[in-house]
Amino acid sequence: MVNPLKVGDIAPQFSLLDQDGESVSLKDYKGQRVLIYFYPKAMTPGCTIQACNLRDSFADFKKYDVAIIGISTDKPEKLSRFAEKELLNFTLLSDENHEVSEAFGVWGEKTFMGKTYDGIHRISFLIGKNGKIEKVFDDFKTNDHHEVVLNYLQEHIK
16 A cells, blocks of 8 residues: 655655766755656566656656656666666666655555565656645556646646
8 A cells, every 4th residue: 555645745855876876866956846757667668658758748848847757666777778778868766775665655565467566656746846745646647647747737837
């Protein structure tokens, strides 16, 4: 059972290694909106579709001054291969110990093909310029995630 953070909660501060092995902190984005999207595993079909759609919509997100950060439990080396293979134009972070996933409430029991295991649930958070969670996205498909987020931005951000 996952219990994601809610709108109005203060986003947990964190520092993780990115796809280049560099440390990236949430505070690096202070004063900017950030879309943090948690995804289960790099280079899998659903995660690739989701990432490529975000890549292709990058200019639209930039219009709203929204930075994009993808977080999974993959090692930085795998994230580097994923970013290079798919020409991703945003930051991927490695949460190998799933501490950040747990802090955001997206780590928990999952079932796939009859097997039960712990993993990341596909949930995204729009963090406002004030560091609080502005919107939680948990009802989307991998192929329309970018559209769901952009529709929210178009309706709510002037």
